[in-house]
Amino acid sequence: RDVQIGVVGAGAMGTEHIRLLSEQVPGARVTVVHDPDPARVALVRQRFPHVLPAPTSDELINAEAVDAIVIAAPDEDHESLVLRCLEAGKPVLCEKPLASDSAGCLRVVQREAELGRQLVRVGLMRRFDPVHRAVRDQLADGAVGEPVAMHCTHRVREVPAWFTGDMTFTNAAVHDIDVVRWILGTEIASVTVHSPSGPAVANAAFVDPQIVVFETLRGTVVTLELFLNARFGYQVTCEVVGTSGVVSTAQVASPVLLRQGRRSSGIDIGFQSRFASAYQAELTEWTRAVGGGDQPGGATAWDGYLVTVTAETCVRAAREATRVAIDAMERPALYDPRRDAQLDAV
Amino acid sequence: RDVQIGVVGAGAMGTEHIRLLSEQVPGARVTVVHDPDPARVALVRQRFPHVLPAPTSDELINAEAVDAIVIAAPDEDHESLVLRCLEAGKPVLCEKPLASDSAGCLRVVQREAELGRQLVRVGLMRRFDPVHRAVRDQLADGAVGEPVAMHCTHRVREVPAWFTGDMTFTNAAVHDIDVVRWILGTEIASVTVHSPSGPAVANAAFVDPQIVVFETLRGTVVTLELFLNARFGYQVTCEVVGTSGVVSTAQVASPVLLRQGRRSSGIDIGFQSRFASAYQAELTEWTRAVGGGDQPGGATAWDGYLVTVTAETCVRAAREATRVAIDAMERPALYDPRRDAQLDAV
Amino acid sequence: RDVQIGVVGAGAMGTEHIRLLSEQVPGARVTVVHDPDPARVALVRQRFPHVLPAPTSDELINAEAVDAIVIAAPDEDHESLVLRCLEAGKPVLCEKPLASDSAGCLRVVQREAELGRQLVRVGLMRRFDPVHRAVRDQLADGAVGEPVAMHCTHRVREVPAWFTGDMTFTNAAVHDIDVVRWILGTEIASVTVHSPSGPAVANAAFVDPQIVVFETLRGTVVTLELFLNARFGYQVTCEVVGTSGVVSTAQVASPVLLRQGRRSSGIDIGFQSRFASAYQAELTEWTRAVGGGDQPGGATAWDGYLVTVTAETCVRAAREATRVAIDAMERPALYDPRRDAQLDAV
């Protein structure tokens, strides 16, 4: 029997999840949708007539016809929605961030730990991107020896007017923080932020780009360039420097054109096209596992907590222009790494 | 309701199709399998217990629980199986080739044309490969002007001992022939084969590589290198030269390694890994269309007939070492190109 | 003491040679120039005041102050000029072609063979291009086994109005013919030309592109695309397919730009920029050898003869649309390959 899924939030992200679950994820069936905006719900139901509307998120979460929940609501509602899924005892895949701040994330982690069962996954979808997985696999295979440094870039064409400087870290960098932890298999210990100044950034709404340097528990130094007004397109890369070689993410395949004096290939416009297959794989894995009673792969509530703690530390490090140590709670036993992950404890 | 699919043939290809349909194709359900070898059937049923065995292919084709059929049986059975699907009035996706020879393909085309309804699709899966589609899209968008030449390579690590020189064309080149027709949107008019000789190929079981030159109805010259003992890996490329630029297939994305004095990225081992996403997309599109009562995209019986006619012309051209014109039947009205395809008539 | 060089021809090519010899070639000194056009001579002497004018080419060739001659005069004068250098017993580097046609080339070869001393070098400068040399070296090192096929492209942005279809072969393809012989270390045995037709080439001054297929004495099949109105830029590539791998020319290094949705690097505008370092290396090697009394590397009169014979065979093969065997004289003993070259005899 298909897994019956309720989706909270019918904005761009929620609608895209409904589309993927309906058209590209085997074994999934979106049964119920909720959004406070009836116009959005109507649009979804026009495209997917079999999806029923729920008047409230509570009714959706507790509906008989809902086995599991996808949350694509505004960030400030994530914590409350996830907590209610936990009370309902239903698996939930929550778009990042897990909560508005680390305190909220902590409340989710603590409640899940109390209940003693992992029900939460966080939509840190790069873990399902084939390009990133291949880098992690090469590292795990010993292709470049032990990691000693890592360089990441996260470049976005432009961000909306409501975007703030702090969101550079809490909204954008959380993906990179997760990738660093997941690829290196260890935790971030401290953060320094190097902010440019001067004429080139003088009139921007916030300081951009920002260069973050992480140091991990294993002593690896990681640089991360966050550039949210990069103009040229959307690009995410990482390069791991090892004791015997270097491995870096493949360029995404795109036809090569020879035109007008240049050899060129396309760059993505945004994360939607760049990570389309990651979203599909994430939902497919989650649906498969939920349907089979397994623990899905992907980021846990603990991961969601740690990426937000680290992002908040970046905010502080940027403000104070100094190295700041990560101060996180101890990891509850519920999140002890399975053998295939082997993360260091913070 | 899911499309109920019967699969004829439980060898490597048939089993892989069953796996894809079961795990990665939304809306598909493999209900019945047939293979004359009971051991193969047993293996399939071990992995996919809900799939029922059919004692004969006829019983499979005509089963109530089978809406549509996938054929992955030996090549010599394709024609007969497809014809029986036509009689049963059920959609069929037949692995290439459509029949053992062009006469067989012609019988299928004629029977389907008589029946007046397209039920057949041929597994020329490159049409669903994103890398090839992107080249076709660029050409259609006018990125390089009008095509004036095209260069293709098809390199295979090695072939089994039973592979013959003629199969270079009838087994391998059919994929390239289809790509040329599909990307250029016109038909191949003539074929020349340039065969190497001399010490390097003296001890091979058959002449390899072979260089084929096609000329199309629109006057474009196409080169194709077929190399079936290329050793280094599996590689398929194409490059279209236009009046204002050149477009070529992207390299498949693979992490970049710096190791031991070289910068490198991986090459596929075989068609299975290279075209994994193409197979999935092909089956997904076919399932979706069959389920919705639409005409699926992909190669028709007419395409299956033409690629085999062209491959047989290559065999003759290689033997006679001269240019040979393609001699094909007139295209039945059933296969008139839909607007989005706009192929020239032969 | 510096080698004193006279340059015949003060057009673009001659002037560039004078500049290179004056500024970038150690041990060279341009002492005399001749051109029938006094304006051109005046321009040269403005930039290089120490260069004396010679009223006639004969006076230049026979001048005391001229040890060796570079010929950059119109093609139709090459033969006569080279013959006079031979009579004067002075080393000569003649821009390709060696003569207006193969009969003229033959006269040069026969006279040089009579005189029994190699004095002629032909400006087939790709032999000095690091990118091409590296491919040849890899092949010689056995990196890809024995060569079984080769693919070349020669794409030019545009050609002047006086360019004719035959010149596709006699003017442009001579470089590629030389590269094929030099890299594969064997001779071309036959030629087929596949000419496009149809709307895309209907209004061109001549048929373009042309696809040439060579077969060598060792049985290797070589494809060559010649495209003289390629618009997008200037590009020369070759790829050698061997029994255990494939080696191809590096892309010329150019900074990578991420801009406006594309990742790109520059393509050369013309042969001058693409082969700037090849011209310099050619003149440097020639000056060094002439100064030291050695045989310079590079193409001999025999190479100059063979490339023109082969180009003329291409003209005939294009006209007759059939395979045509190369019909060349027997190689005089004077041109027996030195050990490092090991060409097969025709």
Next chain:
Amino acid sequence: RDVQIGVVGAGAMGTEHIRLLSEQVPGARVTVVHDPDPARVALVRQRFPHVLPAPTSDELINAEAVDAIVIAAPDEDHESLVLRCLEAGKPVLCEKPLASDSAGCLRVVQREAELGRQLVRVGLMRRFDPVHRAVRDQLADGAVGEPVAMHCTHRVREVPAWFTGDMTFTNAAVHDIDVVRWILGTEIASVTVHSPSGPAVANAAFVDPQIVVFETLRGTVVTLELFLNARFGYQVTCEVVGTSGVVSTAQVASPVLLRQGRRSSGIDIGFQSRFASAYQAELTEWTRAVGGGDQPGGATAWDGYLVTVTAETCVRAAREATRVAIDAMERPALYDPRRDAQLDAV
């Protein structure tokens, strides 16, 4: 008349400079060599018999037959040698570093400023590397807007046993420091060093790699990875992030091989092969300018002073694990940037 050059130091570097000046630099003639080790001198004179030995460096510097001096002696002798060239009023090209420490560099700068004439150039040869020049040109052409960040890597296969951790900065990073200043056209204002720790670097002779972050006077943030035991080969890259795009150094051209399941190209073994053309161009430009009485391009004594000051600041920043501001003297008027350079004043 050729420029007559004396070379002090006949080790690997000195001998290579003698070879380049003799074989590849027009207008240069090495007339005299000095090295305290007579065996080295003998080896040089075996290859270049016309080069006379000078018993002392003073005799070389003051020899009639020496117009200009190249210094490739041990680092600790640079200052004294350069100062004596200044006294002799002869142009000198000194391998980096200009002196053993910044105090020594300062003495050279002050003496040259007193004398009021630029005679010193420092062998920071990357300014003559076509790959780096092309990045600088693109930036100057506005191809990527205003620079806002920059990322550099400097990876060396291995270093000799006598190499110390401080030399990571004073010996290796001086090249990168110079490139950053020269490409960005501004000065470095402060330095932070992020040092890895933990098992991967535990047994190394010194901490490696080191990640340096520079902030420039214009507010640009620059990351630099220095990795001196990178094993895989020698690689130097830089990438400039601008307000409208990104430009990065081209990969050095190398033939592409398809072999054993991988597509690969070669990486340099060391700086000698990587920067061969840069050394040649540096010596050619210097010889040309010295011969013509011009100011040569390339790094001045002031540049030599600043790179060493900055490298020493890196040493301190690594030790103190904190951001350290560059504390340099005011630039003497003698080094006011010419219009084509337009560096900011420190």
